[in-house]
Amino acid sequence: MNVLRFPNGRAMIAMSILALLIFFADTVTVLDIAVATLYVLVVLLSARFGSTRTVMLVGAGCIALAVISWGLTRPAGPILEGIVNEVISNLTIALVTVLTIRSLRTEQRHRYQASLLELTRDAFFTWDMSGKVLYWNRGAEALYGFDRAAAIGKVVHTLLNTQFVVPLEQIVDRLHQHDSWEGQFARRRADGAPRIVTCRLTLQRDAAGRASMVLETNNDITERVRLEDALEQARSDLVRMNRVLVLGELTASIAHKMKQPIAAMMTSATAALNWLDHDPPAMRKAAQAIARIVDDGNHAVEVIARVRSLVKKAPTRAGRWDVNEAVDEVIALTRSDVARNGIQLRRELKQSSLSISGDRVQVQQVLINMIVNAIEAMHGVVDNHRILTVTTGVDGHGYAFMQVRDTGVGINEADLPHLFESFYTTKAEGMAMGLAICRSIAEAHGGRIDAEQNQPRGAVFRLTLPVERHESSGAAPAHMA
Known part of the structure; x- marks a missing residue:
């Protein structure tokens, strides 16, 4: 993207004075040197303060000045040598202009890409192979609470108190093998608040293929993890609550079922006492009544055991x-x-x-x-x-x-x-x-x-x-x- 920038007043005056001095020296000198090549200084200076269009116009102007100066100057030596020197000077100015424009466009593209990273809400930063932060965008500032000045140059995992799911050595080995890694980190903000983030690491290599830095993108999933944990707990509670609700609907039935053996036991106990009061005591009939009490008691115990197994909070x-x-x-x-x-x-x-x-x-x-x-x-x-x-x-x-x-x-x-x-x-x-x-x-x-x-x-x-x-x-x- 070509971002149009114009040099300020002082820079314009400085470039104009430098161009005029070179023009004057090129016009009046009688030395057999290509003085016009000094115009490249004007071109380089314009790149510092202007846009690619400004550099192009300055380069064209310098070539025009060099041609005018050559036309006004009486050659001290052979005419062919003067033409060669002039061609060399103009080619040099043109080449420097083209290279400067390419460099400026590359710089502008990088600057534009960096501006996009500033606009994203995702936390994006880079760190070198020793872990020191090289770049820190606004998303990282918002997520972690550290401004750019506080983060640049710090070891990122120390700064953010990172807790790794897997050892850092394994993550670095994965990066060197596959140039990328994805996972989760537990970290802390500047104010101490915990954060859980999804992390994407991408390894960058230099021209020789050596690892140079790591690009890291983070998304905050703290709230999502909290909600998932709460949902899982709610599901567990609902299962148990449903178990209790089902038994609540059977409360009347259970109470009725418990009253039956209890009433039978009371009747049998009364009968046993009556048989024992006889003169002589009816031992056989009393024993039969007591046996019925035992049977009814066992039946009541079975009911209680079944109910207890259904309501107690036990794992699957x-x-x-x-x-x-x-x-x-x-x-x-x-x-x-x-x-x-x-x-x-x-x-x-x-x-x-x-x-x-x-x-x-x-x-x-x-x-x-x-x-x-x-x-x-x-x-x-x-x-x-x-x-x-x-x-x-x-x-x-x-x-x-x-x-x-x-x-x-x-x-x-x-x-x-x-x-x-x-x-x-x-x-x-x-x-x-x-x-x-x-x-x-x-x-x-x-x-x-x-x-x-x-x-x-x-x-x-x-x-x-x-x-x-x-x-x-x-x-x-x-x-x-």
Whole structure:
């Protein structure tokens, strides 16, 4: 780019005086020397204060002065020698003018490129192979808080207190091998505030191929990293919160289920006391009552253990477990809620062993959510055809499945593609996160969860997971549970 600049008044006067002195010396001298070559000083001086156009005009003017001077001067020697000297002088002036213009254009291009680097918001700076800063743009000043004067000449990694993900020696080796490196740095601003930046390093080499300096570009991603960490924490909290919300919907069922063994134990204890008060004491009947107390106590302990395993905040535990056993535990946990709503439960489980590798509690959480949704979907059914069918088996692709089929109000065709999206719900209340988290759990186990309409009414939810090990694929005959 040609940036037009005009010499100031003093520079113009100095160049004019110098040109006139050379013209006078070239005109009056009788020495056999090419005095006109001194005009190159005027050309070089114009390059310092003017633009390429100014240098071109000055060069042309100097050649014109040299020709005029030669025409006014009586040659002291042979005419041919005078012509040769004049041609040499003019060629010298022209060559210096061309070289000066090229140099000036290169300088202007570099200056323009540097001005563009000043306009960018990205932090851009260069440092030599000892790490000392050579250039520092405004983006670097804004990002790190060090002005250019404070940064130039300082070792960049010391100035910014850089913390490397990989050792600096490995980064330098990578630069020498591939001329570039990309990664992240943790640094500190002038005020001590931490910054995380993406970094792009590019190695520059001299004409001999030796490493001369490194160009570094930084982008501040501190806020993005903070938001990603917060999002990950929120996801973790939502998974646990959904686990608690699901159990919250089962609170009434659990309370009812706990009241049954407790009431039975109190009845059996009263009966045992009565049998012991007989004269003589009815020891056999008292022992039978006490045995019933033990059975009911064990049943209560099982309920508490299942609830505790679902609500405690524990990391994901992978292991092999039997599908049917896990489904039976969930059925036992939800049976009283099913009965209280007048729902007929059908249990159709694969007859042979069917093992899955994964987190048993998380998968059970998905199944509980599917059953709870099915129960809620049948609240509006007024006839006696409230049927909930829980099925396990292996599909045609060799995947294990756990399926919940209901005869409730069903799912609208328009809602089917969006059921498992976050914050999408068909209910008047709720956070609409349950099915979205169920999908996340299924995908984390290498499987999927699907929904479709049941015929003639209701819905079908199916959780499909990879099989760890299974034997025959025969299914147990359907029976009432």
